[in-house]
Amino acid sequence: MARVFVYGTLKRGQPNYKYLINTANGLAKFQGRGRTVEKYPLVIAGKYNIPYMLNIPGTGHHVAGEIYSVDDQMLQFLDEFEGCPDIYQRTLKRIEVVEWEEKGSAGEARGSAEGIVECFVYSTTTYPPEWVGLPYYDNYDSSGKHGLSYVLRESRD
Numbered sequence: 001m002a003r004v005f006v007y008g009t010l011k012r013g014q015p016n017y018k019y020l021i022n023t024a025n026g027l028a029k030f031q032g033r034g035r036t037v038e039k040y041p042l043v044i045a046g047k048y049n050i051p052y053m054l055n056i057p058g059t060g061h062h063v064a065g066e067i068y069s070v071d072d073q074m075l076q077f078l079d080e081f082e083g084c085p086d087i088y089q090r091t092l093k094r095i096e097v098v099e100w101e102e103k104g105s106a107g108e109a110r111g112s113a114e115g116i117v118e119c120f121v122y123s124t125t126t127y128p129p130e131w132v133g134l135p136y137y138d139n140y141d142s143s144g145k146h147g148l149s150y151v152l153r154e155s156r157d
Helices: 072-081 103-110 129-133
Strands: 002-006 028-036 042-045 050-053 064-070 089-100 116-123
Touching: 002 028, 002 072, 028 116, 050 116, 064 072, 064 089
Parallel strands: 002 116
Antiparallel strands: 002 064, 028 064, 028 089, 042 050, 089 116
16 A cells, blocks of 8 residues: 545545545545645646646645555556646655544554655646746645636546
């Protein structure tokens, strides 16, 4: 099992969460909430208003998201779903645990006294340069105050 940190449309209550919990795609078990140890720019971009975490460490905000334990089948599904490696690249990043689901196994699960775990994150280095000038967010919500409604895959032209 691998750990994955999701910060956008795959989070609970977001439009693509259904893919993460569909066992036909593999297994994903919610472990807790966290945020990136380093700051990154999280932008909403493109004509479909997709959230992207730009791989520019030290810029932006500590990005909030959810930590999942996934099997190899789900990891392969997520690679395809996220257009990896062309659109997003899957890399290990340090995530600070904010809240852990299984309190009894927190010591084992967190891996360190500081509550920091390494997780795979889908961020991007392949983006138009003007995206750096977009507003940065610390927590994505498809129906947030930004007013940029996410366009579902099945609704795209």
